[in-house]
Amino acid sequence: MKKGSIPAVVMLVLALVIVVGGQTVLTPCIHEDGSFGACHWAGQALLGLGCVLGVMAALCLSIAQARPGIYIGALPVCVMGILTPGTLIDLCRMQTMHCRMVMQPAMIILFSAAFLSALTGAILTWRK
Helix, strand or coil: CCCCCHHHHHHHHHHHHHHHHHHCCCCCCCCCCCCCCHHHHHHHHHHHHHHHHHHHHHHHHHCHHHHHHHHHHHHHHHHHHHHCECCCECCCCCCCCHHHHHHHHHHHHHHHHHHHHHHHHHHHHHHC
């Protein structure tokens, strides 16, 4: 495996954790009356960003010549993922809600790790 593809594999795994985790364990709050809060829409935005990140990671693995550009393009996607829960899209007001205690910190950590992976990949492939 080439040194430029290892960060892509890490990015792909993180994207899968973001997408699957965001629909299972790291979900936004579930309201008893069936209504959607703002945190629901933050979860939907994070799902979309995770899918985009996964596609970009798959492209990195399949198109070696475009890796530096794809890695650099993944950086703003990761920044959006970091800023979405709580900054760009509000979450529930109570600090004890699931979206604030579980979803927000987990997504910030996952997207930050993906950012570091994309940055590492960009540096490794750019040096070549």
